[in-house]
Amino acid sequence: MSTSAKIILDKRSWSKKANGHPISVEVTNKTNRLVSQKVYALESQWNGYEVTSDHPNASEINRFLTERRAKLIKEVDYCNKHKLDLAASIKIIKNGLDDKEIRIAQLERELRELKGDNQTMLFKFWKDFIKEMAKIEKDTKALEDTLIQFQNYTLNQDIPINNINYEFLKDFSTYKLSGECNQPGLNHYLSMLRRVYKAAQSRESLKIKSSNPFTGFITNDKRSKVVEMSPEEMLAWVKYEPHPFTTKKSAISQKRRRDLFVFQFLIGGHDFADIAVLEWKNIRGDRIRFKRYKNRSHKSGGPLVDNLILPLAKQIIQLHGTTDRDRVFAFIPHPRDKRSYFHFQNNTRRCFRAISNQLELQDVVKTKSPRYIFKSWADDLELDLRSINQVQGRSQKTLQGVAADYGARLHNSKADHVINSVTSRIGEKP
Numbered sequence: 001m002s003t004s005a006k007i008i009l010d011k012r013s014w015s016k017k018a019n020g021h022p023i024s025v026e027v028t029n030k031t032n033r034l035v036s037q038k039v040y041a042l043e044s045q046w047n048g049y050e051v052t053s054d055h056p057n058a059s060e061i062n063r064f065l066t067e068r069r070a071k072l073i074k075e076v077d078y079c080n081k082h083k084l085d086l087a088a089s090i091k092i093i094k095n096g097l098d099d100k101e102i103r104i105a106q107l108e109r110e111l112r113e114l115k116g117d118n119q120t121m122l123f124k125f126w127k128d129f130i131k132e133m134a135k136i137e138k139d140t141k142a143l144e145d146t147l148i149q150f151q152n153y154t155l156n157q158d159i160p161i162n163n164i165n166y167e168f169l170k171d172f173s174t175y176k177l178s179g180e181c182n183q184p185g186l187n188h189y190l191s192m193l194r195r196v197y198k199a200a201q202s203r204e205s206l207k208i209k210s211s212n213p214f215t216g217f218i219t220n221d222k223r224s225k226v227v228e229m230s231p232e233e234m235l236a237w238v239k240y241e242p243h244p245f246t247t248k249k250s251a252i253s254q255k256r257r258r259d260l261f262v263f264q265f266l267i268g269g270h271d272f273a274d275i276a277v278l279e280w281k282n283i284r285g286d287r288i289r290f291k292r293y294k295n296r297s298h299k300s301g302g303p304l305v306d307n308l309i310l311p312l313a314k315q316i317i318q319l320h321g322t323t324d325r326d327r328v329f330a331f332i333p334h335p336r337d338k339r340s341y342f343h344f345q346n347n348t349r350r351c352f353r354a355i356s357n358q359l360e361l362q363d364v365v366k367t368k369s370p371r372y373i374f375k376s377w378a379d380d381l382e383l384d385l386r387s388i389n390q391v392q393g394r395s396q397k398t399l400q401g402v403a404a405d406y407g408a409r410l411h412n413s414k415a416d417h418v419i420n421s422v423t424s425r426i427g428e429k430p
Contacts, residue, residue, distance in 0.1 A: 119160035146192035269374025
């Protein structure tokens with residue numbers, strides 16, 4: 001299919017900095033993609049061909065658009081003459097007609113076609129890598145989501161892994177940052193690509209080049225601030241009641257999610273996935289015994305958690321526990337059902353955000369927050385670090401940082417002291 005192009009006002013995008021929609025070249029070849037021209041206008045300032053006199057820079061922008069259309073005609077003619085696909089056409093229209101660069105690009109494309117049968121292709125390897133990770137029960141959602149991002153960028157045209165270079169990463173970064181993606185989001189996508197790249201690189205038979213094209217692209221921004229919560233705020237959370245105008249169904253859902261947060265905190269600050277997979281057999285009298293879900297691929301399953309169940313935690317189990325199922329909170333999809341679990345967790349995050357805002361908390365809490373809050377309170381009380389680690393299912397470490405034997409446990413009374421000391425700050429007693 002031939003390439004065509006026209007200049008449009010991209011009404012789907014908005015630049016806060018420029019206070020307007022970007023004027024872009026819409027390039028079409030089977031499908032289409034937009035190339036921003038770095039000039040902007042309001043919808044009321046665009047007549048379908050150029051900006052109106054209402055625009056403060058009307059003369060300058062319209063002069064630029066006239067010159068751009070003249071160049072665009074030549075660029076499209078070149079693309080069709082050489083039967084370029086959309087990705088190659090985008091490169092021409094984006095960079096302009098530079099004979100040297102075009103010739104190099106053309107030769108590179110021909111060389112890729114000649115060597116294509118013997119090259120390891122990115123998307124094919126990526127999918128195989130996801131299957132490998134799934135077999136050993138590793139979470140693959142981030143890999144799957146990021147694969148879609150790169151497929152969208154290349155319009156589903158697979159590329160050799162050895163073609164991942166500075167230019168490819170620079171173009172992808174510019175493409176993402178010019179949209180709604182921020183720097184942390186871009187870092188995430190590039191980190192996932194680097195993970196796949198290094199996995200391919202480690203397989204000598206694939207003959208992936210040994211260089212590291214990612215140097216300088218993934219910025220090490222400071223980690224986001226850890227959520228904090230005071231005892232007064234925790235008490236307000238425990239007593240929270242939905243707004244009177246909330247529907248009955250929504251109110252029940254909010255209360256249930258509110259209580260799950262409290263339960264996570266009361267049993268030692270454990271992850272949402274841990275309570276999702278918790279089974280009735282893990283509860284023995286006044287104690288709860290399990291191994292963290294994140295350690296499921298470890299040979300021994302990781303350290304054993306054996307914590308005290310406080311009265312309020314028991315009430316939550318009695319109120320929300322699914323006694324007819326193996327799992328205590330079977331209404332939470334199992335993390336193995338990634339799509340359903342992710343959907344439930346997202347809804348829970350939205351609920352937590354709404355409650356945080358209604359209570360005017362200093363921080364918006366998340367499903368991971370009970371773990372950080374419990375550890376923070378335990379540190380404030382200057383409790384024994386080994387006891388805290390045992391409560392939270394962390395591997396014990398020596399002062400030199402070497403992991404100790406999982407079996408080297410402290411007496412349960414030490415762990416119980418941590419639970420009682422931390423939860424006493426909200427008046428909870430055994």
